[in-house]
Amino acid sequence: DQQVKQNSPSLSVQEGRISILNCDYTNSMFDYFLWYKKYPAEGPTFLISISSIKDKNEDGRFTVFLNKSAKHLSLHIVPSQPGDSAVYFCAASGHGTASKLTFGTGTRLQVTL
Amino acid sequence: NAGVTQTPKFQVLKTGQSMTLQCAQDMNHNSMYWYRQDPGMGLRLIYYSASEGTTDKGEVPNGYNVSRLNKREFSLRLESAAPSQTSVYFCASSDWGGPGVTGELFFGEGSRLTVL
Numbered sequence: 001d002q003q004v005k006q007n008s009p010s011l012s013v014q015e016g017r018i019s020i021l022n023c024d025y026t027n028s029m030f031d032y033f034l035w036y037k038k039y040p041a042e043g044p045t046f047l048i049s050i051s052s053i054k055d056k057n058e059d060g061r062f063t064v065f066l067n068k069s070a071k072h073l074s075l076h077i078v079p080s081q082p083g084d085s086a087v088y089f090c091a092a093s094g095h096g097t098a099s100k101l102t103f104g105t106g107t108r109l110q111v112t113l
Numbered sequence: 114n115a116g117v118t119q120t121p122k123f124q125v126l127k128t129g130q131s132m133t134l135q136c137a138q139d140m141n142h143n144s145m146y147w148y149r150q151d152p153g154m155g156l157r158l159i160y161y162s163a164s165e166g167t168t169d170k171g172e173v174p175n176g177y178n179v180s181r182l183n184k185r186e187f188s189l190r191l192e193s194a195a196p197s198q199t200s201v202y203f204c205a206s207s208d209w210g211g212p213g214v215t216g217e218l219f220f221g222e223g224s225r226l227t228v229l
Contacts, residue, residue: 043203043220105155
């Protein structure tokens with residue numbers, strides 16, 4: 001049973017426009033959510049996170065929104081740049097679970113010129 | 114500034130052979146993890162070690178063993194490799210349990226394993 005779902009395997013966005021990546025989760029015990037970015041032949045790197053006590057967290061061009069009632073989070077990238085082309089993984093963990101992250105299946109973002 | 118280092122980066126095995134993937138971190142993190150990445154499956158947790166001296170199963174532990182050798186090192190062993198274990202393996206560490214905990218994982222570059 002996939003507890004963290006990224007229903008869009010891929011997304012293509014023009015440079016300068018907004019990229020919106022979505023993630024849904026089913027486990028109500030999750031209280032910390034993260035986004036990771038992965039380039040080919042590299043390990044995932046941390047991008048941004050949000051605790052369940054917040055509904056928005058912003059870091060430069062990246063903003064994560066959390067809707068707890070809908071069990072949904074999204075990552076907004078504004079403006080999108082060609083270097084943002086990568087696979088983005090949503091991840092979640094529950095309190096006291098030793099940072100045992102449960103990952104989604106990933107969304108491949110391509111930013112075109 | 115090495116972070117998390119995994120060896121080897123590539124390995125080809127025959128069915129039934131054994132091998133050990135090595136992982137070391139230099140960030141003084143308490144917790145270490147082994148994940149595997151497969152197409153369409155995301156990253157799945159194999160085993161983790163919340164602190165030195167402890168190990169626990171993750172989501173997909175069958176066919177694997179781990180050893181937390183010391184605070185820095187966490188190895189993953191395949192005793193009798195099977196084609197289903199063909200995957201990219203990632204080691205990660207985090208400061209979970211330490212001061213100023215953020216919970217984020219820091220990943221190595223991955224080890225691509227093919228079992229024929």
